[in-house]
Amino acid sequence: MSRHLHSASRESSSYIWDTQYPLGQGATSMVFRGRSKRDGEEVAVKVFTQAGHMRPADVQMREYDVMRKLKHQNIVSLLDIEEEIGTHNQVIVMELSYSGTLFNMLEEPQNAYGLEESEYFLVLAHVAAGMKHLRDNDIVHRDIKPGNILKYVAEDGTSVYKLTDFGAARELQEEEQFMSLYGTEEYLHPDMYERAVLRTPARKQFGVTVDLWSLGVTFFHVATGHLPFRPFGGRRNRDKMHEITTQKASGIISGIQRSDKGPVEWSRELPPTCRLSLGARKLVTPFLAGLLESDADKVWQFEKFFTQAKNITIKTVIHIFCPTSSTCWRIYTNKENRMSHLQELIAEQSEIPSGDQLLIFEGHQLCDLVDHLSPVSNYPKSISEQSPIFVYSRTLDEVSKFPPVNLPEYPRMSMTVVPDVDCSQVKQCCAVTNYIMMDTEHCHLRSELLRHSVRDFVSYVYRRYQHLDDYLGQLRLHCSTARQWLQNFAQMGRHTLTLLGCLSADTAKLATEMEQITADLMNNCFELSSQVESMLSKVGSKLDRLAESQLKRRQLQKEWKDDIGCQQRDRCKERIEVHFQSMVRIMILFKEDKRKRNMSMIEEQFHKHGKSKLTVLCTKAKSLYMGYCVDQSERQFQEFSKWYRRAHTCFIESEQLNLQLSELADKQTEFVRKLAKLSSQYCQSMEEKLSRIGNLSGNNASLDGFKAQANNHWNKPRPEVLNQINHRLKLSEDALQSLMKDSNLNREMLTQLAMLVDKDANMDRLDGLHPSQYG
Numbered sequence: 102m103s104r105h106l107h108s109a110s111r112e113s114s115s116y117i118w119d120t121q122y123p124l125g126q127g128a129t130s131m132v133f134r135g136r137s138k139r140d141g142e143e144v145a146v147k148v149f150t151q152a153g154h155m156r157p158a159d160v161q162m163r164e165y166d167v168m169r170k171l172k173h174q175n176i177v178s179l180l181d182i183e184e185e186i187g188t189h190n191q192v193i194v195m196e197l198s199y200s201g202t203l204f205n206m207l208e209e210p211q212n213a214y215g216l217e218e219s220e221y222f223l224v225l226a227h228v229a230a231g232m233k234h235l236r237d238n239d240i241v242h243r244d245i246k247p248g249n250i251l252k253y254v255a256e257d258g259t260s261v262y263k264l265t266d267f268g269a270a271r272e273l274q275e276e277e278q279f280m281s282l283y284g285t286e287e288y289l290h291p292d293m294y295e296r297a298v299l300r301t302p303a304r305k306q307f308g309v310t311v312d313l314w315s316l317g318v319t320f321f322h323v324a325t326g327h328l329p330f331r332p333f334g335g336r337r338n339r340d341k342m343h344e345i346t347t348q349k350a351s352g353i354i355s356g357i358q359r360s361d362k363g364p365v366e367w368s369r370e371l372p373p374t375c376r377l378s379l380g381a382r383k384l385v386t387p388f389l390a391g392l393l394e395s396d397a398d399k400v401w402q403f404e405k406f407f408t409q410a411k412n413i414t415i416k417t418v419i420h421i422f423c424p425t426s427s428t429c430w431r432i433y434t435n436k437e438n439r440m441s442h443l444q445e446l447i448a449e450q451s452e453i454p455s456g457d458q459l460l461i462f463e464g465h466q467l468c469d470l471v472d473h474l475s476p477v478s479n480y481p482k483s484i485s486e487q488s489p490i491f492v493y494s495r496t497l498d499e500v501s502k503f504p505p506v507n508l509p510e511y512p513r514m515s516m517t518v519v520p521d522v523d524c525s526q527v528k529q530c531c532a533v534t535n536y537i538m539m540d541t542e543h544c545h546l547r548s549e550l551l552r553h554s555v556r557d558f559v560s561y562v563y564r565r566y567q568h569l570d571d572y573l574g575q576l577r578l579h580c581s582t583a584r585q586w587l588q589n590f591a592q593m594g595r596h597t598l599t600l601l602g603c604l605s606a607d608t609a610k611l612a613t614e615m616e617q618i619t620a621d622l623m624n625n626c627f628e629l630s631s632q633v634e635s636m637l638s639k640v641g642s643k644l645d646r647l648a649e650s651q652l653k654r655r656q657l658q659k660e661w662k663d664d665i666g667c668q669q670r671d672r673c674k675e676r677i678e679v680h681f682q683s684m685v686r687i688m689i690l691f692k693e694d695k696r697k698r699n700m701s702m703i704e705e706q707f708h709k710h711g712k713s714k715l716t717v718l719c720t721k722a723k724s725l726y727m728g729y730c731v732d733q734s735e736r737q738f739q740e741f742s743k744w745y746r747r748a749h750t751c752f753i754e755s756e757q758l759n760l761q762l763s764e765l766a767d768k769q770t771e772f773v774r775k776l777a778k779l780s781s782q783y784c785q786s787m788e789e790k791l792s793r794i795g796n797l798s799g800n801n802a803s804l805d806g807f808k809a810q811a812n813n814h815w816n817k818p819r820p821e822v823l824n825q826i827n828h829r830l831k832l833s834e835d836a837l838q839s840l841m842k843d844s845n846l847n848r849e850m851l852t853q854l855a856m857l858v859d860k861d862a863n864m865d866r867l868d869g870l871h872p873s874q875y876g
């Protein structure tokens with residue numbers, strides 16, 4: 102050893118490390134923080150203990166060989182293998198983790214009930230990627246557990262998880278088997294457990310898939326903060342442990358024996374305290390069940406594990422909030438999926454059938470913001486937990502019950518001083534209080550989202566009313582133009598027919614025929630016009646009334662009391678955090694007390710004081726949450742329930758108005774089409790008949806033709822009526838001119854009508870005002 106070094110310092114040719122504060126200790130080694138002599142870079146140095154050196158040389162070499170072979174972002178990098186100066190023992194130099202292992206993380210109060218969801222999925226993705234690299238290199242790890250997964254932090258601040266500790270690893274092809282025993286008992290495959298822990302003589306062989314079981318136990322542990330299979334008394338009750346893992350049915354993911362010789366509580370679900378959302382649980386539960394399969398016929402192969410892990414981790418999350426049940430949902434879906442699929446997934450969690458769902462984002466219906474066929478990856482990037490899509494049922498105005506609160510229990514504390522027990526109890530108190538803190542935050546978020554949902558719902562309903570009102574305005578204008586047109590047409594028709602009636606016997610006949618031809622259509626048009634009129638007045642007065650009460654007087658908006666419920670300014674979470682920090686300080690003191698062999702009288706008094714303070718702090722934290730936050734949120738929810746019934750009525754009214762306006766628009770279209778038919782039939786028949794009269798006289802129905810025809814009739818010299826004839830002739834000439842003018846007018850009206858029909862057809866494209874767009 103170098104003379105210049107501190108007594109706790111050790112070194113190799115390129116590294117130096119301090120043995121005073123180990124980063125961690127395993128069964129065969131201690132790991133220390135060290136530095137490179139070359140560039141001062143911090144490193145982790147794994148130094149083998151006596152137990153490590155006792156292993157056969159080839160087993161020791163295997164760890165070096167495996168580490169040399171592996172190079173992957175999810176496997177801890179080997180920097181060097183060097184000889185320690187003085188002892189000549191080999192040390193492994195690795196990249197240093199400042200954050201420790203997953204096991205260390207699970208020991209922290211904030212993770213005592215499992216990791217937060219996004220972090221959990223990172224673990225899953227990274228561990229699966231690391232395992233894939235191991236498989237690609239035909240390596241079996243044989244000691245997968247949270248303590249062998251290190252956390253690193255990437256430059257962008259995100260976590261990177263890496264597999265470490267290849268002391269038990271060796272090369273093994275997929276079809277090969279091994280016999281030696283490795284691993285940590287809680288994570289061992291039942292067959293290996295039987296041999297290694299229960300020491301049964303059977304010479305069972307094990308395949309690469311033993312790692313899959315350990316992965317299942319690890320992923321369960323990371324999701325819940327505790328082990329899946331727990332006999333009463335833990336490691337002391339190994340037969341029961343073996344019984345639990347081997348007797349569990351397929352699909353069971355946990356078995357807990359809570360009392361001595363008591364029954365095992367089997368479960369196919371993750372515990373309620375687990376922090377994963379319902380959406381995440383739906384993915385993770387069958388995944389865990391697949392990994393924790395002890396039936397050799399049903400056991401997964403690695404490929405299955407890789408594809409399932411990939412299926413889970415590539416999904417994108419869409420945040421949904423259901424105000425009527427005050428629940429946040431995370432919908433995990435593939436990026437390329439469309440709205441119909443998203444709605445099916447929402448239906449699975451919310452029980453609102455997809456056809457019944459009303460999805461609102463930022464005051465708009467989601468289907469007005471994104472195309473039905475657009476993939477979810479194109480949805481607004483602003484959709485987040487704080488700004489989710491709100492889902493309502495179109496048909497139900499009832500709200501569900503306020504969701505029950507699921508809190509882990511505080512331990513029952515006695516006043517007797519038992520440092521070991523006290524230490525674990527204070528740790529549990531910290532964990533429960535931390536859980537309450539997170540729940541408080543969530544409760545507060547839900548209160549905020551309820552307020553947000555009211556604002557969005559009001560603006561959605563009002564926007565809808567505004568559109569309906571605008572649309573009604575357009576329809577009113579359109580209807581009155583069509584009505585005016587019909588009246589003008591009828592007037593012009595009457596005028597034409599009167600003229601024809603007094604022109605000649607032929608034209609009078611024609612007039613009668615024309616009247617018969619158009620009478621039905623004309624009556625039909627008048628009938629339709631009055632139907633449109635009455636519908637318009639009915640829907641119009643209803644909409645006018647709603648526009649007055651809602652758009653003008655904002656009644657719905659005013660009925661909501663925004664200040665009920667837990668508010669940011671109440672600082673509930675911060676208040677509970679103060680209690681939590683006090684508990685942490687007690688925990689530090691208790692740990693010190695545990696280290697001391699004997700406590701003095703005064704120290705014991707202080708310890709007792711710490712215990713009673715702890716009890717007070719727990720009561721305070723819980724009652725602040727339950728008595729204030731939850732209570733306030735429940736009151737807010739009840740208020741919302743009353744308000745929503747009215748809001749839903751407004752929505753239903755707007756739906757009905759929308760329907761009535763659509764019916765009105767259809768009737769109006771029918772009316773305009775009939776007008777067009779009337780007009781073209783009138784023109785066509787009139788032209789036909791006029792030309793027939795023209796042909797009778799050998800001329801076209803021109804003024805000259807009529808003149809000639811009239812002269813024929815009246816040019817016999819009857820002097821007493823000559824003046825009269827001439828006068829009639831003059832009248833006829835005027836009438837014919839007028840008829841021609843009428844015909845032109847008719848053409849013009851026809852063009853106008855064509856425009857009206859066109860406009861009618863285009864109504865639904867005008868500024869998106871057609872009510873069918875809201876349907």
Ligand SMILES: Nc1ncnc2c1ncn2[C@@H]1O[C@H](COP(=O)(O)OP(=O)(O)OP(=O)(O)O)[C@@H](O)[C@H]1O
Binds near residue numbers: 131132145147197268
């Ligand atoms: N690269 C590293 N950076 C920081 N800490 C580390 C690193 N590698 C290991 N450790 C710490 O050292 C502990 C022991 O390391 P490791 O698991 O490799 O040793 P082991 O003796 O093989 O343990 P085991 O009992 O799991 O076989 C780890 O649990 C961890 O806390």
